[in-house]
Amino acid sequence: MQCEKLEFEHKNILYERLKKVDTPIAEYSFANLFLFRRIHDYEVIMDKEVFIKGKSVDGYTFLMPTTNISQIDMEYLRSISREVDFIFPIDEQWLQYFGDNIIYSNFEGETDYIYTVDKISTYKGRKLHKKRNLLKQFLRDYSFECHPLTDKNVHDAFEILDVWQNEIDLSPEETDFYACQEALNMHDELVLCGLIYYVEGEPAGFIMGEELNTETFVIHFAKGKKNIKGIYQFIYNDFAKRLPKKYNYLNFEQDLGKTALRIAKSSYVPDIMYKKFRVKML
Template sequence: MNTEGLPLTLALRGEIEDRMRAQRAAWGEQTPSEYAFSNLYLFRHAHDYRYFPGPLPCVAGVTYDGARHVLPLFDPRLLAWRELAGVLGSHDCLFPIPAQALDGVDANKFCWDDSPADADYFYPAENFRGYRGELLRKKRNLMQQLLAAHQVTARPLTDDTAADALAILDAWLRGKQKQPGEADDSACREALALRRHFGLDGLVYYADGLPAGFLLAQPFTPSVAVMRFAKGDDRYKGIYQYMFHHYCAANSDLRWLNFEQDLGLPNFRQTKRSYQPAAMLRKFRVRLRA
């Protein structure tokens, strides 16, 4: 593999997304959340992503912890070990590789491991439709308190409501004591602007007519949606619980929500665990044995 590659641009969306759609179809519900062009594009700067076209196309980048990785746009099980080693080249690992894609990878030539910080949180959509049971009682109570205190409405994210979503994002940044451009602010703003281009489901939520929260979810497989962004104004306690409830209730065919990884951040981890995931979708780093 050459060392340069192509920067990710919107012109590459069809070419890369077609391959990722085929991977999602082959791997099913437990496909890692990275396997969508929108995700690669929105975080192209954070990971220095480069596209390598050809008979064995792939995307190369850098993980949050500094590993130089290759994301294959093909099924790694179909290659002989020398071909797979050639794709890997001088990079540290193939990543993210789902567990079901490891079958057939030559364990004599490759080794693999995974980190809890990389794993996607995977929830039954039914968790959010009813918040049933003792473990989700606090979520249900927060949503009920919000609905008792405010008249909550939802509107599709359109050109007419985009300014309200941006106002919510600004309020979220202030509440987290973040500056513009910090956290995932830049990626979120791009996602808001490109929502139709990427086929994202967008909703803006209002409390007594005032902007209170928004979400951007991505239909991923016929039964899974990935929650790409969810931002709420902290003055409205229960807004997150209501947004997730409303989205799942409005999409009756949805079986699962993928909340992506926690990046090893304690606050992220605590919040995501509190919604009681059914599984953690492990993502493996595959390395050539020394």
């Protein structure tokens, strides 16, 4: 068994493997694993199969498969998983492959918020009337430009990120500031794509993500300047409208058990709360 700290060089091993897993769970993305490798203390385990070993938000150790569970020998998985607290993140559809001799649970803060692209691109319905109103106010009050996020304008995204960090009452260590910084620096290498927005000629917000599977696009980062009313409602709406038509869903990732994130993500009324299960094989 070979065990190594997860680094960018592991992209050659992991990128395509994770794509083939074909799940809307946000962690099944090399960019996600790489950008949050320090927070979760990710390691790559190369044995008969390839796994990611990590630490959960509440301090437990886990083993993450990088192949669809249906293709892994269960006795082998039972044996190798004895080294950790549980196997995670497991799609609910995969539980059937484990058999009966398991204990499984899910931690609410790890659940992904998933919305239809149609919902975010229209803000239809009574529950989203506040989002529609903020969008209308933004479009009425501001002139804007939108450009693909590239090396030529990424310096403006860094400016937005710095302003965003200074505007919130948390240290960079308590936010995704450093992960977002690295994502901006390595957007091409990590196969991330995004848009940057200018309001009244000044950098105002950006959004960045990637394809998770054939019908789901995951948003890794979205940052906007607080003084521009409706900036987030506009960014999400505009981005959803510009997505290729093949995508039916947007994954806004988890809330990590943080109240502010839960309130913000819930306010867009998710269509699916996609649970990720922790499985202990007995």
